[in-house]
Amino acid sequence: MRDQVASATVSPAAAERAPRSGGGAGIAALEAAGDAAPADLAALLDDFPGQRTAMLGWLQAHRGNAVVARVLEAERRELRAEARGDQPLTAEQERQMWEAQTTIHGTADESDRAVVLAELVRLPEGVVREVVRSGLRIKVCRNDITEIEPSLASRRPRGWAEGETFAGVPGAYHPPSRSVLVAVQGGRFAPGHGSAHLLFHELAHGLDASTGASRSRAFRAAYQADQAGLPAYEQQAGNAGRSEAYAESFARTYGGAPGAMAGSPALAGYWRDDEMTQAAGRSGR
Numbered sequence: 001m002r003d004q005v006a007s008a009t010v011s012p013a014a015a016e017r018a019p020r021s022g023g024g025a026g027i028a029a030l031e032a033a034g035d036a037a038p039a040d041l042a043a044l045l046d047d048f049p050g051q052r053t054a055m056l057g058w059l060q061a062h063r064g065n066a067v068v069a070r071v072l073e074a075e076r077r078e079l080r081a082e083a084r085g086d087q088p089l090t091a092e093q094e095r096q097m098w099e100a101q102t103t104i105h106g107t108a109d110e111s112d113r114a115v116v117l118a119e120l121v122r123l124p125e126g127v128v129r130e131v132v133r134s135g136l137r138i139k140v141c142r143n144d145i146t147e148i149e150p151s152l153a154s155r156r157p158r159g160w161a162e163g164e165t166f167a168g169v170p171g172a173y174h175p176p177s178r179s180v181l182v183a184v185q186g187g188r189f190a191p192g193h194g195s196a197h198l199l200f201h202e203l204a205h206g207l208d209a210s211t212g213a214s215r216s217r218a219f220r221a222a223y224q225a226d227q228a229g230l231p232a233y234e235q236q237a238g239n240a241g242r243s244e245a246y247a248e249s250f251a252r253t254y255g256g257a258p259g260a261m262a263g264s265p266a267l268a269g270y271w272r273d274d275e276m277t278q279a280a281g282r283s284g285r
Contacts, residue, residue: 026051083132106147112184134210173205197255204250214246225266
């Protein structure tokens, strides 16, 4: 992601010589770094890419979530410059970008974040570029999303019945913080949603908020062509139905079962031709 940073507190070679705490050279480097600045800690993560998850877990346990968040923000500043470039990204660059945009909250830990990252890296290169450019965040919790945003506990999700609230909801896009909120339980996404892929659905809402794609002429035409065959939730009045169709067709395309888009040929065509998802000539892994 970046050249070796001269101001890093300890070099990989020095870390190899440092006393081990049982966590490998990367964690030894963090221990030797002490209270180093977030940018220096981010450089150490870059020096030991194969130990990144363990190192972030160590930082969370020994320095707290706030420090982890600052380290990831230091990475984001450099990643945004890479995302704006026109050179194809390597798989490792894409992973670093997703990792920098994804944080843990509440009772979640690195194992929950790993579940989310394993899904995100399947998406096309153009998606992570847009996520980084627009500053979208993916926030991971357990239980439900009110663990991240308690104020949602008394609010009703769009299209839901009167009296229902976000309490118990496993995923949502939160416009005020430009964040995708998602809950992981027992190594999988929390139940209680009807999407083909919870994470991808909510991420698509974030992308839509950033790009306005569901209001584009191309998407409106595809939506109108397939609208009659879509579920009622995707036919809500006004912009709501079109917004939900954008999010769910993205989820079906990249996270659904084989043939999930067979009943929506126009929307399937939209995603085949979409500029964002076709970046660098790739349409997903």
